Amino acid sequence: MPNAETAQTAALTKTLERALVHAKAFFEGLGERRVGSDLTADALRRTLGKPLAERGVDPGQVIDELVRDADAGLHASVGGRFYAWVLGGSLPAALAADWLVSVWDQNAGMFAVSPSSAIVEEVAGGWLKDVLRLPEHASFAFVTGCQAAHTVGLAAARWRVLNRHNWDVEKDGLFGAPSIRIFTSSECHTTVTRAARLLGMGSGCVEFIPADDQGRLPPEALREALKTHAGPKIVVLLAGDLNLGVFDDFERLVPIAREAGAWVHVDGAFGLWANASGRRRHLLKGVEACDSWATDGHKWLNVPYDSGIAFVADSEAHQAAMTSRASYMMDEGVAREQVDFNPEFSRRARGFPIYAALRELGREGLEAMIDRTSDHCAAIAAGIGALDGAEQLSVPEINQALVRFLDPKPGATEADHARHTDAVIARINADGEAFFGGVDWRGKRAMRISVSCWRTDEADVALTIEAAREALAAV
Numbered sequence: 419m420p421n422a423e424t425a426q427t428a429a430l431t432k433t434l435e436r437a438l439v440h441a442k443a444f445f446e447g448l449g450e451r452r453v454g455s456d457l458t459a460d461a462l463r464r465t466l467g468k469p470l471a472e473r474g475v476d477p478g479q480v481i482d483e484l485v486r487d488a489d490a491g492l493h494a495s496v497g498g499r500f501y502a503w504v505l506g507g508s509l510p511a512a513l514a515a516d517w518l519v520s521v522w523d524q525n526a527g528m529f530a531v532s533p534s535s536a537i538v539e540e541v542a543g544g545w546l547k548d549v550l551r552l553p554e555h556a557s558f559a560f561v562t563g564c565q566a567a568h569t570v571g572l573a574a575a576r577w578r579v580l581n582r583h584n585w586d587v588e589k590d591g592l593f594g595a596p597s598i599r600i601f602t603s604s605e606c607h608t609t610v611t612r613a614a615r616l617l618g619m620g621s622g623c624v625e626f627i628p629a630d631d632q633g634r635l636p637p638e639a640l641r642e643a644l645k646t647h648a649g650p651k652i653v654v655l656l657a658g659d660l661n662l663g664v665f666d667d668f669e670r671l672v673p674i675a676r677e678a679g680a681w682v683h684v685d686g687a688f689g690l691w692a693n694a695s696g697r698r699r700h701l702l703k704g705v706e707a708c709d710s711w712a713t714d715g716h717k718w719l720n721v722p723y724d725s726g727i728a729f730v731a732d733s734e735a736h737q738a739a740m741t742s743r744a745s746y747m748m749d750e751g752v753a754r755e756q757v758d759f760n761p762e763f764s765r766r767a768r769g770f771p772i773y774a775a776l777r778e779l780g781r782e783g784l785e786a787m788i789d790r791t792s793d794h795c796a797a798i799a800a801g802i803g804a805l806d807g808a809e810q811l812s813v814p815e816i817n818q819a820l821v822r823f824l825d826p827k828p829g830a831t832e833a834d835h836a837r838h839t840d841a842v843i844a845r846i847n848a849d850g851e852a853f854f855g856g857v858d859w860r861g862k863r864a865m866r867i868s869v870s871c872w873r874t875d876e877a878d879v880a881l882t883i884e885a886a887r888e889a890l891a892a893v
């Protein structure tokens with residue numbers, strides 16, 4: 419090897435070895451470190467906010483100092499006791515594959531640009547449709563997250579529903595086009611609206627139909643709402659809402675949407691994964707009859723960020739909405755070209771970590787992870803709910819639940835309970851054994867319990883309930 423190349427390789431491997439030392443220390447210290455960072459933005463600005471020097475710094479030193487300065491501002495969300503939001507952690511093979519994605523630094527735009535990246539997506543896409551029980555013929559896109567997957571699914575929907583009205587949105591845009599309405603439940607995640615905004619349909623096109631007392635979209639209300647719009651229609655159904663993990667009734671809703679000529683898109687950011695579990699699959703009955711589905715790899719599948727997946731049954735609409743070509747691209751036509759399905763041109767090879775996670779788990783391991791995390795969520799909700807001064811607000815069917823804490827003073831109002839709930843959450847988080855977030859839910863303030871990390875175990879469940887007991891006693 420020429421000298422310069424030897425030196426370059428030595429610099430790369432030496433720096434990666436530093437990163438590995440820090441990674442090991444991070445994982446080995448995970449059990450002891452506080453779960454949520456309590457560092458202020460100003461404290462982090464003081465450590466990370468250095469002036470950019472004229473002269474560069476040794477790469478190993480950059481990494482050492484980056485870790486030193488950033489460490490206390492990291493949440494231990496890859497550990498077993500982080501329950502705020504739906505974050506998930508990283509399975510070993512998924513994490514290692516993600517490192518290699520950076521080492522290989524492929525541009526996964528097309529087969530010609532990175533052959534293995536293209537084929538790994540072909541294979542992983544097939545596996546995903548299999549474990550998620552989606553139609554074999556559906557096309558797919560590996561994107562940055564569920565919001566991006568919504569954008570892809572709704573772009574395909576926009577193309578198809580306008581095509582049925584003889585309008586070519588890809589050529590003529592939306593000025594003068596028949597107006598599209600999106601119908602969904604009041605529980606719909608905010609990212610659906612943002613996808614509609616990004617696609618030029620505007621937040622005003624989204625009509626929220628009040629959910630029933632189970633948090634589901636009422637079929638008759640959908641039928642009536644669809645009658646109010648003669649133009650192109652899209653229905654967005656939920657496979658697992660953020661608070662209770664509630665599923666819309668696909669079997670009843672999809673035929674209603676079909677009758678009205680609507681495209682049906684599914685927000686299954688995490689809930690779609692329940693289809694990999696024999697015990698939980700009944701919650702998704704009929705979901706395979708929809709037109710497009712959005713989910714995340716970085717939540718319940720436990721691959722590192724950024725990882726979302728869109729599936730589209732109508733591959734023609736999917737490609738029409740996404741494809742892009744230039745004469746220099748070397749389209750060989752021998753493989754699935756990612757550029758036909760993804761919104762990006764150059765892109766990270768996101769298939770590898772998903773491929774690695776699915777191989778590490780196998781069907782059984784995936785099912786076990788979905789069931790285990792859901793069972794732990796139920797145990798935490800029941801355990802905390804049984805504490806004096808706590809109230810369990812939901813019995814989870816998947817990995818999301820709510821509890822709250824009641825102000826013990828006589829005549830306490832909802833506002834008092836809300837303050838008390840926030841105070842207990844803050845105390846648990848400050849104590850550092852576990853980390854939760856709060857939410858406004860049906861006129862109540864509640865604590866969300868989201869168990870999405872593969873690492874959560876029985877010991878974490880017990881420690882978490884004890885942390886809540888201590889916080890309750892202290893507040």
Ligand SMILES: Cc1ncc(COP(=O)(O)O)c(C=O)c1O
Nearest residue numbers: 563564565607609660685687714
């Ligand atoms: C139900 C639901 N849909 C969509 C999203 C958006 O996912 P992402 O942050 O991966 O874009 C989330 C994120 O929390 C979610 O919980």
